[in-house]
Amino acid sequence: MKDIPTKYSPAEVEGGIYKLWEKNGLNRARPDSGKPSYSIVIPPPNVTGILHMGHALNNTIQDILIRWKRMQGHETLWMPGTDHAGIATQNVVERKLAGEGLKRTDLGRDKFLEEVWKWKEEHGSTIIRQLKSLGCSCDWDRTRFTMDEGLSNAVRKVFVKLYEDGLLYKGDYIINWCPRCTTALSDEEAEHREVLGMLYYIKYPVKGREKLEKANEDFVVVATTRPETMLGDVAVAVSPKDPRYRHLEGKKLLLPILGRELDVIFDESVDPEFGTGALKVTPAHDPVDFEMGSRHGLERLNVMGPDAAINDLGGDYEGMDRFECREAIIEDLKQRKLFVRAEEHHHAVGHCYRCHTVVEPRLSKQWFVRMKPLAGEAIKVVKEDRVRFYPPRWSKVYLNWMENIRDWCISRQIWWGHRIPVWYCRDCFGSADVRDIAVDAPGKAGIVVGEAPSECPVCGSASMEQDPDVLDTWFSSWLWPFSTMGWPEKTGELEYFYPTDALVTAQEIIFFWVARMIMSGLYFMGDIPFRDVYIHGTVRDATGTKMSKSLGNVIDPMDVIREVGSDALRYSIISITSQGQDVFLSKEKFETGRNFANKLWNASRYVLMSSGEKARGELPGENALTIADKWILSSLAGTVGAVNESLEAYRFNDAASSLYEFIWHKYCDWYLEISKFAENREAVDNILVLVLGECLKLLHPFMPFITENIWQNMPGKDRGCLMTAGWPEPLRGLADDGSVPSMEKIIGLITSIRNVKAFWNIPNSGEVEALFLTDTEEEAVLIGDNRIYLEKLAGCRVLEAGTATERPSRSVSALSGKIRIFVPLGGSIDIDKEKDRIGKKLGEMENYLKSIEKKLSNRSFVSKAPAEVVEKEKAKKDKFEISIRNLKENLASLE
RNA sequence: GGGCGCGUAGCUCAGCUGGUUUAGAGCGCUACCCUUACAAGGUAGAUGUCGUAGGUUCGAAUCCUACCGCGCCCACCA
Numbered sequence: 001m002k003d004i005p006t007k008y009s010p011a012e013v014e015g016g017i018y019k020l021w022e023k024n025g026l027n028r029a030r031p032d033s034g035k036p037s038y039s040i041v042i043p044p045p046n047v048t049g050i051l052h053m054g055h056a057l058n059n060t061i062q063d064i065l066i067r068w069k070r071m072q073g074h075e076t077l078w079m080p081g082t083d084h085a086g087i088a089t090q091n092v093v094e095r096k097l098a099g100e101g102l103k104r105t106d107l108g109r110d111k112f113l114e115e116v117w118k119w120k121e122e123h124g125s126t127i128i129r130q131l132k133s134l135g136c137s138c139d140w141d142r143t144r145f146t147m148d149e150g151l152s153n154a155v156r157k158v159f160v161k162l163y164e165d166g167l168l169y170k171g172d173y174i175i176n177w178c179p180r181c182t183t184a185l186s187d188e189e190a191e192h193r194e195v196l197g198m199l200y201y202i203k204y205p206v207k208g209r210e211k212l213e214k215a216n217e218d219f220v221v222v223a224t225t226r227p228e229t230m231l232g233d234v235a236v237a238v239s240p241k242d243p244r245y246r247h248l249e250g251k252k253l254l255l256p257i258l259g260r261e262l263d264v265i266f267d268e269s270v271d272p273e274f275g276t277g278a279l280k281v282t283p284a285h286d287p288v289d290f291e292m293g294s295r296h297g298l299e300r301l302n303v304m305g306p307d308a309a310i311n312d313l314g315g316d317y318e319g320m321d322r323f324e325c326r327e328a329i330i331e332d333l334k335q336r337k338l339f340v341r342a343e344e345h346h347h348a349v350g351h352c353y354r355c356h357t358v359v360e361p362r363l364s365k366q367w368f369v370r371m372k373p374l375a376g377e378a379i380k381v382v383k384e385d386r387v388r389f390y391p392p393r394w395s396k397v398y399l400n401w402m403e404n405i406r407d408w409c410i411s412r413q414i415w416w417g418h419r420i421p422v423w424y425c426r427d428c429f430g431s432a433d434v435r436d437i438a439v440d441a442p443g444k445a446g447i448v449v450g451e452a453p454s455e456c457p458v459c460g461s462a463s464m465e466q467d468p469d470v471l472d473t474w475f476s477s478w479l480w481p482f483s484t485m486g487w488p489e490k491t492g493e494l495e496y497f498y499p500t501d502a503l504v505t506a507q508e509i510i511f512f513w514v515a516r517m518i519m520s521g522l523y524f525m526g527d528i529p530f531r532d533v534y535i536h537g538t539v540r541d542a543t544g545t546k547m548s549k550s551l552g553n554v555i556d557p558m559d560v561i562r563e564v565g566s567d568a569l570r571y572s573i574i575s576i577t578s579q580g581q582d583v584f585l586s587k588e589k590f591e592t593g594r595n596f597a598n599k600l601w602n603a604s605r606y607v608l609m610s611s612g613e614k615a616r617g618e619l620p621g622e623n624a625l626t627i628a629d630k631w632i633l634s635s636l637a638g639t640v641g642a643v644n645e646s647l648e649a650y651r652f653n654d655a656a657s658s659l660y661e662f663i664w665h666k667y668c669d670w671y672l673e674i675s676k677f678a679e680n681r682e683a684v685d686n687i688l689v690l691v692l693g694e695c696l697k698l699l700h701p702f703m704p705f706i707t708e709n710i711w712q713n714m715p716g717k718d719r720g721c722l723m724t725a726g727w728p729e730p731l732r733g734l735a736d737d738g739s740v741p742s743m744e745k746i747i748g749l750i751t752s753i754r755n756v757k758a759f760w761n762i763p764n765s766g767e768v769e770a771l772f773l774t775d776t777e778e779e780a781v782l783i784g785d786n787r788i789y790l791e792k793l794a795g796c797r798v799l800e801a802g803t804a805t806e807r808p809s810r811s812v813s814a815l816s817g818k819i820r821i822f823v824p825l826g827g828s829i830d831i832d833k834e835k836d837r838i839g840k841k842l843g844e845m846e847n848y849l850k851s852i853e854k855k856l857s858n859r860s861f862v863s864k865a866p867a868e869v870v871e872k873e874k875a876k877k878d879k880f881e882i883s884i885r886n887l888k889e890n891l892a893s894l895e
Numbered sequence: 896g897g898g899c900g901c902g903u904a905g906c907u908c909a910g911c912u913g914g915u916u917u918a919g920a921g922c923g924c925u926a927c928c929c930u931u932a933c934a935a936g937g938u939a940g941a942u943g944u945c946g947u948a949g950g951u952u953c954g955a956a957u958c959c960u961a962c963c964g965c966g967c968c969c970a971c972c973a
Contacts, residue, residue, distance in 0.1 A: 601932090673937095676931095758938065763927070764930075858953060858954090860952095869915090
């Protein structure tokens with residue numbers, strides 16, 4: 001025992017502790033335990049990803065909840081897993097292949113997928129391992145992956161059900177297209193970023209006018225940010241209310257360079273104020289134009305290929321990249337005197353959320369889910385508080401999105417993911433590319449949705465071709481709360497653990513995931529997927545920038561764990577994240593947790609070395625308790641209550657600081673010091689061990705490793721694991737006999753005396769004498785009975801305590817509450833210094849007293865304020881008057 | 896264009912269902928201490944017109960309005 005080092009070394013204990021838990025199967029959830037259930041849905045991290053600070057924060061919060069509930073006696077399920085992250089993972093593997101000089105098309109679909117699975121086998125367990133070193137007490141036996149057989153089955157079932165219910169369709173729409181990933185993206189996957197671009201003004205000649213002289217007569221000026229899309233223009237639109245263009249009705253314009261004839265159309269959606277009030281219409285490359293094109297029956301000319309290079313409709317520009325083409329077109333327009341000017345223009349441009357390439361709005365045939373029918377219930381459950389957001393403001397964000405919901409583009413032109421379970425009959429559809437076959441209603445002939453058919457139900461042909469696309473990764477994630485529990489089977493897990501209790505996630509994932517899970521839960525399970533949604537802040541660096549690999553400002557949680565340990569990481573990050581506020585991190589912030597862990601370590605070391613061998617932490621009989629004992633026990637009870645209250649309200653930092661305050665500033669600073677000179681050794685040893693044990697329990701959800709480690713070193717054979725020890729009860733039923741205020745008075749006296757000593761430069765180890773003038777006889781007795789505290793902790797000898805104590809000559813004085821303290825200083829007293837000290841204090845107090853008096857003399861205050869507030873104010877006044885009188889007497893006695 | 900968050904000690908932030916806090920914590924700073932658990936420590940101390948200006952109220956860091964600075968999210972102004 002004596003060999004325990006004075007520095008806590010997490011690296012030496014954490015791994016072993018985790019093995020201990022796993023060996024005992026402590027994180028396994030049993031749906032048949034009969035206990036109340038508590039379950040959490042883990043936001044599945046990317047299978048090939050690695051742990052970043054956001055994960056660390058997110059999973060620490062979840063682990064706190066799970067450990068807390070487990071100790072409270074709930075049967076807890078924290079189901080871990082990873083998602084296949086279609087685009088991201090495919091990109092990673094493609095990059096690896098590129099290093100070998102290969103493209104995915106060189107391998108072919110099957111071979112490529114083999115490569116991805118291989119990659120997944122090699123790298124997929126990294127994040128799981130990292131979550132374990134963070135201390136996460138997930139039920140690892142139930143680890144799920146979105147492409148597991150069970151989850152894939154759920155995806156197919158859901159696809160079929162949506163199809164049969166008329167909620168799926170495949171058709172031509174403008175979608176967000178990433179030319180680098182060569183796939184469609186959902187609206188949420190296109191991140192809009194404000195950029196400084198150019199707005200180009202271009203002349204479109206009026207047909208039949210050879211000269212380009214008079215604006216609006218000979219030509220119309222059109223403004224655009226993407227001149228390259230003019231290759232796909234089919235019209236120019238103006239507002240019907242715009243007098244400038246009314247005369248153009250029935251006229252034709254000529255598309256610059258290509259010379260195609262364009263109609264002039266009149267549409268309400270054109271804003272006459274913007275640009276020139278004339279808008280070029282490109283239905284295949286812009287969502288607004290697409291809508292307009294549909295209204296006016298315009299042709300849709302798609303002028304770009306999948307890589308956003310200009311296709312054969314682009315004439316001489318064929319083969320050029322879109323941005324290259326932009327430059328070339330501007331140049332050609334200038335040559336032809338059709339270019340007017342370019343001005344700087346701020347606008348939001350979509351970027352691919354995986355590779356950050358500028359997204360191209362592009363006409364394309366894709367699968368969509370009709371969302372409006374799913375949104376209704378999802379709005380209701382939040383409005384009715386059946387699903388609650390913490391902090392509540394996020395429900396507004398959620399509702400705003402839900403009320404304006406748009407259809408979800410779910411098909412992706414990549415290979416890694418759940419392939420769309422739709423087969424088309426080659427014979428029924430002839431040679432058409434199956435991608436181009438529209439599916440606008442359920443039951444279309446020649447199409448089979450669900451399992452691979454052996455033949456076409458219409459013509460009997462055996463030549464069926466599966467849709468080449470895969471589904472959006474979120475199409476499997478949105479089923480996570482029930483697909484992981486075995487849905488569509490009616491499993492015991494679903495019965496017992498669904499709906500789950502809490503979802504902990506980051507703000508940026510509300511639309512991607514939270515909202516969609518609520519919709520899918522309600523639609524497929526008929527019930528909400530979770531009751532509480534806790535939205536934590538975003539982890540940023542010290543300057544407020546979001547941490548990201550590409551910016552190079554990340555702090556790797558694994559580095560932090562190596563340096564200070566998981567517990568320190570967890571405690572630090574939790575203590576700086578107040579509800580829903582962003583977390584600003586720097587390496588120094590982890591010192592808080594490291595120091596706290598070390599403090600706990602050393603306090604435990606002391607308790608176990610000096611007393612723990614015999615003491616078992618039993619509460620001594622009430623008669624054996626000192627005021628200090630009762631004070632620490634009562635304070636512990638208060639802390640239990642505070643921690644519970646904070647955790648119930650998802651105020652993790654509050655819970656953490658309550659524990660910090662109690663353990664450090666009450667248990668260590670005071671009780672441990674007091675214990676060193678306690679008379680009843682046996683009683684105090686038991687209380688030391690008892691309080692330590694309760695502290696370990698309360699702290700365990702926050703710092704699981706160190707607390708379990710200390711727990712395992714505490715005496716007592718049948719302790720078992722702290723991880724499954726019972727959570728402390730709020731109160732231990734101690735009689736309220738005034739011990740707590742008495743102890744607080746003693747603490748106040750000690751502080752005052754220390755203060756005097758510091759002011760007069762008396763070393764803390766040096767002894768002084770002290771006399772006490774009290775208001776009441778009880779206080780004098782209290783001091784007399786507890787003189788040992790003053791002597792040991794303030795380093796003073798108590799000479800006298802009573803209501804008639806006289807101030808000795810050549811002494812300085814202090815005040816604690818209403819008790820006056822005199823400390824004789826013999827010849828060393830510097831009267832001027834003392835006068836100055838008292839004078840300053842007196843000034844402060846007189847000022848404050850004046851403000852109280854003013855308040856009390858205000859008739860409105862006395863008549864309108866609640867009686868207890870007035871009483872308090874009067875009590876304050878009394879206290880200050882006495883203090884001032886005392887100080888004046890002190891001053892007078894110096895004369 | 897809508898919506899949201901933040902501006903409190905040198906730094907990072909709590910507090911904000913108005914009055915028990917003469918505004919708190921951690922870090923940093925100052926002084927004294929290697930006191931037999933802990934120097935990653937102990938004791939004591941200094942530091943704030945609570946962004947600005949109004950308003951509501953007996954009373955506002957806390958509620959309302961406007962403004963000034965930051966930051967974020969959503970949105971089809973080309």
